[in-house]
């Protein structure tokens with residue numbers, strides 16, 4: 001299902017800045033070598049992630065779902081000079097590919113790739129997050145959110161990808177495990193008293209979730 005008009009999408013691509021050569025290489029490599037290349041964020045969403053990160057200037061970024069490393073490198077563009085980005089990938093093959101691209105990037109020393117199940121890795125990461133990008137298995141979104149929220153600084157952000165789940169959540173009663181899980185996640189976040197949310201119709205839908213609280217209490 002094309003959620004955004006293909007004409008509008010092409011127009012937006014045409015009048016947005018180009019990405020850098022390494023990102024272009026990752027996208028091309030993934031398209032040529034990975035049968036799930038559609039999972040990669042791509043140019044427009046990647047530019048959105050970079051812009052968001054550059055506005056925020058985070059010291060600590062967390063990503064769940066590295067894949068071939070594209071979105072992590074987009075997010076890294078806003079890191080402070082001493083900032084760190086931690087990203088978690090379940091599958092060894094994808095983690096190996098991402099690591100090779102990370103090693104060639106200007107942010108190599110600031111990127112930490114953890115290969116394993118996010119459910120096991122998350123409790124080991126004891127940082128206060130300025131920015132989180134959730135882009136792994138959709139059935140775990142509510143659990144990931146609840147695991148992460150206490151470690152997000154007040155005023156910090158969680159970006160949740162695929163909150164339209166290919167348009168399947170528009171059905172009155174979504175079927176399919178992931179569609180049901182995302183529909184439940186969207187309801188859960190909208191009702192949650194600890195955050196504000198803006199669901200943006202970018203690509204497959206991104207929810208911009210901000211933790212409430214005194215933004216001057218800690219961190220930035």
Ligand SMILES: C[S@@+](CC[C@H](N)C(=O)[O-])C[C@H]1O[C@@H](n2cnc3c(N)ncnc32)[C@H](O)[C@@H]1O
Pocket residue numbers: 039040041042064065066067068069070071072088089090091094116117118119135136137
């Ligand atoms: C949609 S892709 C991520 C795309 C990437 N963020 C990008 O924009 O280029 C989702 C990734 O999450 C990984 N994943 C799935 N379940 C996971 C889990 N439990 N823990 C960590 N990673 C997981 C998958 O292996 C896959 O590479």
